Amino acid sequence: MKYLRDIGSYFVMITKVFGSFTKRSVLRELIFKEIDDLIISSLGIVSFISFFVGGVVAIQTALNMTNPIIPESLIGFATRQSVILEFAPTFISIIMAGKVGSFITSSIGSMRVTEQIDALEVMGINSLNYLVFPKIVALMFYPFLIAIAMFLGVIGGWLAGVYGGFTSSTAFIEGLQDDFIPFQLFYAFFKTFVFAFILATVPSWQGYYMKGGSLEVGKASTNSFVWTSVLIILANYVITQLLLSS
Amino acid sequence: MIKVEDIHKSFGDEEILKGISTMFEKGKTNLIIGQSGSGKTVMLKCLIGLFKPEGGRIYYENEAIQDMDDEKQRSLREDIGMLFQGGALFDSMTIEQNVMFPLRMFTKQKKSEMLERVNEVLARVDLKNVNKKYPAEISGGMQKRVSIARAIVNRPKFLFCDEPNSGLDPKTATLIDNLIQELTHEYDITTVVVTHDMNSVMEIGQKVVLLKLGKLVWQGTNEEIFKTDNEDVTNFVYSSDLFKKIREVQIKEQ
Numbered sequence: 001m002k003y004l005r006d007i008g009s010y011f012v013m014i015t016k017v018f019g020s021f022t023k024r025s026v027l028r029e030l031i032f033k034e035i036d037d038l039i040i041s042s043l044g045i046v047s048f049i050s051f052f053v054g055g056v057v058a059i060q061t062a063l064n065m066t067n068p069i070i071p072e073s074l075i076g077f078a079t080r081q082s083v084i085l086e087f088a089p090t091f092i093s094i095i096m097a098g099k100v101g102s103f104i105t106s107s108i109g110s111m112r113v114t115e116q117i118d119a120l121e122v123m124g125i126n127s128l129n130y131l132v133f134p135k136i137v138a139l140m141f142y143p144f145l146i147a148i149a150m151f152l153g154v155i156g157g158w159l160a161g162v163y164g165g166f167t168s169s170t171a172f173i174e175g176l177q178d179d180f181i182p183f184q185l186f187y188a189f190f191k192t193f194v195f196a197f198i199l200a201t202v203p204s205w206q207g208y209y210m211k212g213g214s215l216e217v218g219k220a221s222t223n224s225f226v227w228t229s230v231l232i233i234l235a236n237y238v239i240t241q242l243l244l245s246s
Numbered sequence: 247m248i249k250v251e252d253i254h255k256s257f258g259d260e261e262i263l264k265g266i267s268t269m270f271e272k273g274k275t276n277l278i279i280g281q282s283g284s285g286k287t288v289m290l291k292c293l294i295g296l297f298k299p300e301g302g303r304i305y306y307e308n309e310a311i312q313d314m315d316d317e318k319q320r321s322l323r324e325d326i327g328m329l330f331q332g333g334a335l336f337d338s339m340t341i342e343q344n345v346m347f348p349l350r351m352f353t354k355q356k357k358s359e360m361l362e363r364v365n366e367v368l369a370r371v372d373l374k375n376v377n378k379k380y381p382a383e384i385s386g387g388m389q390k391r392v393s394i395a396r397a398i399v400n401r402p403k404f405l406f407c408d409e410p411n412s413g414l415d416p417k418t419a420t421l422i423d424n425l426i427q428e429l430t431h432e433y434d435i436t437t438v439v440v441t442h443d444m445n446s447v448m449e450i451g452q453k454v455v456l457l458k459l460g461k462l463v464w465q466g467t468n469e470e471i472f473k474t475d476n477e478d479v480t481n482f483v484y485s486s487d488l489f490k491k492i493r494e495v496q497i498k499e500q
Binding site for chain 1: 277316320322326347350352
C-alpha cells in the first residue's frame, strides 16, 4: 500500500512540476546554476572513470583472447560495444545516481527541514517548479556528458590496447568500425534521456517529501541512490528489450 | 483584518484544532499563545495556507480564502510576509539576494531600484555591512532580522511570525519584539505572532488569543491577561517561577 501511495505521489509531483511556472528570468538563472552543479561539476569524475574503464575493457578482452583464430580487431570492437551500449549510458548513470542523486536529495531535503520550501510556498511560489524543473532541464544536457564518456572510454581502450602491446592501432580502429550500426547510438542516447529524467525526478521526490530532521536527510539520500539505481536498471532492461530484441 | 470562523484541523484520528473562531485586527500585533501541543503553529499554518483546515472559514479582508481560486490565492500570498521560527533564509543566497528575492519574483523593478529597497529595509531592521554575507555567517538574532526584512520588503498587508524569539537571548528577543510592533504600526498591517514567551505577551500583546488542546480558551489584551480570573490563563501565565513571584507580590499588594 505504501509503495502505491509513493508511486502516486511521484506522479502528482511530476504534474505539479509543470504547473504554475516561476518567473522566466529567475528560471533561466536557476537552469544555468543547475547545469553547472549537475553536469559541469560531474565532467571530471565521468572523464576519469570512462577513460580508465575503457582501458580495462580493452585489456580484459585482449587477455581473454586465447584462440589465435580470433582477430585482434575484436579488442576495438568489444571496447566500442561495451562502452557505447552499456558502460557509458547505464553505469555512468548509476555513478551519477550516487553523485548527483544524493546531492539533489540532500539539498532539497535540507530546504524541507529548514522550512525554506515552506517559505517559497508562503510567498505564492510553486516550489516544485522552482526546485525541480530547472534540474530536469539541466539534466537534458546529460547526453553530452555521456557522449564525452563514450569518446574517452574508446580513447582509453585504444591507448591501453596499443601502448600495452595488446593490439596494433590499425587493428583496433578496424575493430571500432566493424559492423557499426547507427541505431545502437540512437538506443544509447534514447535511454540516456530516460535515465536523465529518472536522475532529476526520483532524488527530487525523495528530498521534497521527506519528513524529519538532518538524520532523515541522510537516510533519504541513501534511499534516493537505491531507488534511482533500481529504476535505471529496470528502465535499461525494458528499453533494451523493446528497442534491440526485435 | 483576518477573521477565523470555526476552523477544524486533524492529522489522522487526532483533532488538533477544535473549532476556533476569532479576529486579528489591522494595525495591531495579535498574539496566539499556548503551551506546546496546543495547536498554535497548526493554526498559523492554516492561516497562511500551508495546511488546509477540514472545516470552517478564514477571511482575509472579508473574502474567504476557501472561495478564492488558485490565482487569487497566489496573489494573496504576495501580500503575506512570514517570519519562520528558524528564519528559513535561503542558505545558498547572500543576505542581499535573500531580501531581494520577493522583489525579483513579484515585481518588474530594475536591479538598482530593488537594491535601494533592500538597503532601506536592512537599515530599518538595523543591519549594516551584511549584504554580501551568507546566512551561516551571521548570528541567530541577525538571521531573524534578515528574515523580517525579507518579509516586509514587498510591503505586505499581513505579517505572520512563528516563535520569533526562540533561541534568542532576552535582549535580542526584546529587540525583535519591538521591531515587529514598530513595523506593524509603521506599515499599518495585520500581524499575527505565535509565541509561548510571556515577555512577548507583555511587550507587544495588543490582542492575545490563548489556545489549550486545540480550543480557544481566552482572548483579550496583555493588560487584561493579568487581571482575569480565567483558570487556564492563570495556569499558563503563572507557570514560570518569575511570574509566580510577580503574582505573590500582586496578591500581597492587594
